Amino acid sequence: MVLSARIVVSLLLLLLTAASARPQEPVASDLLDRPVNVDAPLPDTEWLREQVHARLKTDEELLRQYTYRERRRDIKVSKLGKVSLGPLREFEVYPSPISGETYKRLVAVDGKPLDPAVVAQQDQEHRDDLIERREKLEQETPDERAERLEKRAKERQEEQERLEDGFRVFDVQLIGRDILDGRQMIVAELTPKPDADPKTRIGKTMKEMHGRAWVNEQDFEIAQVAIEVIDDVKIGWGIVGRLHAGSELTFQRKKVNDEIWLPSLMHVKMSGRTLLFRKFGFHTTTEYSDYRKFSVETDVRVATPRGHDDHP
Numbered sequence: 001m002v003l004s005a006r007i008v009v010s011l012l013l014l015l016l017t018a019a020s021a022r023p024q025e026p027v028a029s030d031l032l033d034r035p036v037n038v039d040a041p042l043p044d045t046e047w048l049r050e051q052v053h054a055r056l057k058t059d060e061e062l063l064r065q066y067t068y069r070e071r072r073r074d075i076k077v078s079k080l081g082k083v084s085l086g087p088l089r090e091f092e093v094y095p096s097p098i099s100g101e102t103y104k105r106l107v108a109v110d111g112k113p114l115d116p117a118v119v120a121q122q123d124q125e126h127r128d129d130l131i132e133r134r135e136k137l138e139q140e141t142p143d144e145r146a147e148r149l150e151k152r153a154k155e156r157q158e159e160q161e162r163l164e165d166g167f168r169v170f171d172v173q174l175i176g177r178d179i180l181d182g183r184q185m186i187v188a189e190l191t192p193k194p195d196a197d198p199k200t201r202i203g204k205t206m207k208e209m210h211g212r213a214w215v216n217e218q219d220f221e222i223a224q225v226a227i228e229v230i231d232d233v234k235i236g237w238g239i240v241g242r243l244h245a246g247s248e249l250t251f252q253r254k255k256v257n258d259e260i261w262l263p264s265l266m267h268v269k270m271s272g273r274t275l276l277f278r279k280f281g282f283h284t285t286t287e288y289s290d291y292r293k294f295s296v297e298t299d300v301r302v303a304t305p306r307g308h309d310d311h312p
Helices: 005-010 028-032 045-054 116-139 142-169 201-206 296-302
Strands: 066-077 083-095 102-109 170-180 183-192 209-216 222-229 233-235 241-243 248-256 260-274 278-293
Touching: 028 209, 028 222, 045 170, 045 183, 066 260, 083 278, 102 116, 142 170, 142 201, 170 209, 183 222
Parallel strands: none
Antiparallel strands: 066 083, 066 278, 083 102, 170 183, 183 209, 209 222, 222 248, 233 241, 241 260, 248 260, 260 278
């Protein structure tokens, strides 16, 4: 199976909702020790929490206006518990007419562009899939539609609960200021509360972590989060796996077109065991770049059928 990057990103939902040249990989442990400016007075912590919290919900309509490029290696776990990294794959990512989904068009593997015929075949399969799904939607009964929408609402509620768990789990202390990409940031220390009562599995995992968050002082948006595991995290009571203390991840966002903050980079460095005995260790970086407004011309280029949107 493939360990989805979404699982890793979920750990960052406590505050959050590149090109071919590889940037310097951020190391969370270094960022956690990075000195900050403590000369200027800091805002009230609770007030800042409220400002950040108010901006966490993703503006779906705005996000749906963007395409971007994603470069990543998938983390694969075999049936025997062997953890390995897949090839470096590069995608062009487009909004999908299906609400909440995207179309990831594979364009290169290990730096080598795919044959245009292979890319065209992907587009055709994507069109066929959309047509088939739309036909099913048009034929569904009222009960089937109600069940589908109820399931989607439940998934959104669970995602919101993971988000709220970040506020339940972490005590936030403002410790100073820093400069990132020329922008003024307020730096917050994140420490798990001993009496925290998270509601989700991801929230329970957060209790074994600490970190820092860099908040843009002008927009009150999260620009960077660095998290480190401070106690071993058991998966399936430790039988399925164990994530060792010292594992870390860093997530960065940048302001795009002076209107929205979007992911730019995620770096993961992890070690542990799977199935009690098999050790693993890896580090990998996912890059997000080349954000562009989604347009009719883009829509035609990827040949995505329009006209019906699967909104509730």
